[in-house]
Amino acid sequence: MSALPKQIFHRLQDDKEIEITINKFKNVTDYGGQRILDILLICSQRFKEERFESCLQLAQCVLDIVWEMLNTGDWKEVPVIWRKVYTYGAIYKAAAYYAMGKLEQCIHASDYGLLMGAPILDNILNDIISAAAARIHPCKQTTSIDDALANAGDHHRNDDIDPQRQITQLSCPSLDYFRKHYFCTKEPVILTDVIDHWPALGARRWSIQRLKDIAGHRTVPIEIGTRYTDDSWTQKLMPLSKFIDEFITMESNQESGYLAQHQLFEQIPELRTDICVPDYCCIIDDNNDDVDATVLTNAWFGPQGTISPLHHDPYHNLFAQVMGRKYIRLYPEHESENVYPYPTKLLSNTSQVDVEFPNFENYPNFANAEYLECIIEPGQLLYIPPRCWHYVRSLDISFSVSFWW
Template sequence: MAASGSAESASDSPAVWAEVRALLPRAEEGLTLALSGEVEDCVPPLLLRARTLLYGAAGRPGAGAAAALERLSDVLRDYSWEKLNAVPWREVSKAWRQVYAYGCLFGALAEVAAGRPLARAVRLCDLGLLMGAAVLDNVLSRLARALQPHLPRAAPGGGARAERVRLQPPPPALQPQEVIPHLRCPSLERFRDCYLIPQRPVVLEGVMDHWPCMKKWSVDYFCQVAGCRTVPVELGVRYTDEEWSQQLMTVSDFISQYIMDENNVGYLAQHQLFDQIPELKEDISIPDYCCLGEGEEDDITINAWFGPGGTISPLHQDPQQNFLAQVFGRKYIRLYSPQDSENLYPHESQILHNTSQVDVEDPDLVKFPNFKKAAFQSCILMPGQILFIPVKYWHYVRSLELSFSVSFWWS
């Protein structure tokens, strides 16, 4: 992770520029600047001008060219940022997301060419990965990965998995009739016939024992691999709370402020983490059972859930099948069938229509009297276990301690 002041790594070394330059096409025309849709007429000339500045010198752009490239990057990012925020996200044109990504790319390259500390260049790469669309064979991901080794690394002390000491309330006692069944490495046929087709939850054991993350992942490891990377963090116990918010910060800042400090509550819930940081994706595997779905492997969404004990996912449902894999820490999880939806009092607003109004562990039965009619299953998900949550099944999750989970959404 990047330190402050003089300890911050700078990009003065010709070797750094050579490594970065090798990620780009050799000839100017090879950097195609292709957009997948129409943008305003003033934008393509700006992109072409930035490309010319980048390739104008035989080697590394001089100070003047680097400064001009930085200014163009600012203009491209600011202009496209307005477009990204002018309409609901699902309506944002991919072309404008690509313009934003190019702006981040040119900005990061200007930082390296100017010989400045590399932390800002990596942050620009991450902003492009989070808010932009992939360009030039996902060059922003490759650029960030190339720059990371040149940044100072540090990790919080105090051990890998026991930093946060705040005690959490124990989970409710699990009654035998409510416990989700466990099964060790079932065949594809058995899982399909007994759980996928009838849509029955099950806890799978032994499936992820061979994943490298089971031996490698810890707080220290995340600092080393991703400490300098900028990610979105959810601040608050649960997303239905009024004070809940989101903020962009580096992984190292998240760990120091929300993992090491027991006075703050924050959660890294990231839908792009494994594309953003491929080193982490190499440590996990897509469960073989996903092949029973209708989509392709590229259609599977992989999510990261990293945070301290006490964070809660309110009772909600998702539109896809879900494998929730527990890497470290424990989680108390309760499941309700979609057949009980009427008894779970979903929010009436469109934004939260998939979320229950009921506080599962402290329900207001005067306000929500039918909640007591809803039957549920529960488990304490342990490291190395994978919970199959059928599509539309309502699920409530509370972290009992510092925890990292990976979920796979598939159809």
């Protein structure tokens, strides 16, 4: 067996936090909450007694019960207390696996807690993952995956872009200039020479192999299907290495897989140190009294051909390209009627039109809608204003980072 680091073990011995959860959870005892908490308390006791097999079984029992609550109805409507209790179950499951020397199972259980739960105990799950990962020594491949894929991709060139529709490029403008000419006017622009200092683009340059070495053992959500508007579209949780093997390096796979709009850097801090939030994200709208200073950072990683259908978001967006290239087309907000949004509330921010193969009989006004376009290259930032419609297609294996604020 492998002993947990003392600081982690001692934090799991402290009952104060779990007592706070119990008091909050009393309001939902009609849904079996008391039974769940009784099991959780016994689970905690088994862990203190170092009866790890029993602790593991009880933790799994808690997770199985709470899983049903997490997957009933709209995710946004799930009370956060259920997610916290799920996290407790994941913590004890992961800690038991660690103590039993089952390190990969420990990391897998921890990731489920991070993805489905809520932060507790100073996000102890990240500490458990770090301790487990430090004990795992993955085999390095003698030949780089990236070398084998270097020539793959859609050889779409910048000169294929209509010069009249090309998005303006600007080298590292001042914050004041960017605010005055683009942020306030809601004009898109490509910014160059802004993120060259990122380790992900230099000293610790990201590649397929590097991502696999650092995070291949981590469980992540993957979108399966070409577009999220398709009836066959679904999501699966899987290790990043499996995603790479099945959807990135295996050309014969008929399905499309995409790690899309995921807060990967919150889940895996080792990757977060390779990027930085651009200074432009500190600019705020003086006319908006309800300002949220939070910057939401999302990862987008997938093979050539992944598509984000034409849609808009309510945020300012700096879209950073780290690996590969993407073709992006933008339609201004005032063209909303001409891009034919879905009539349903759920998809009201998404166009019904297939941008590159439009059906003009069904959507005749789309032919007259004005747009801008570009091919974004590694090291470039694209500013996408709020409610600006955008369509994205990967020309290569691609990794992008979006900063919403």
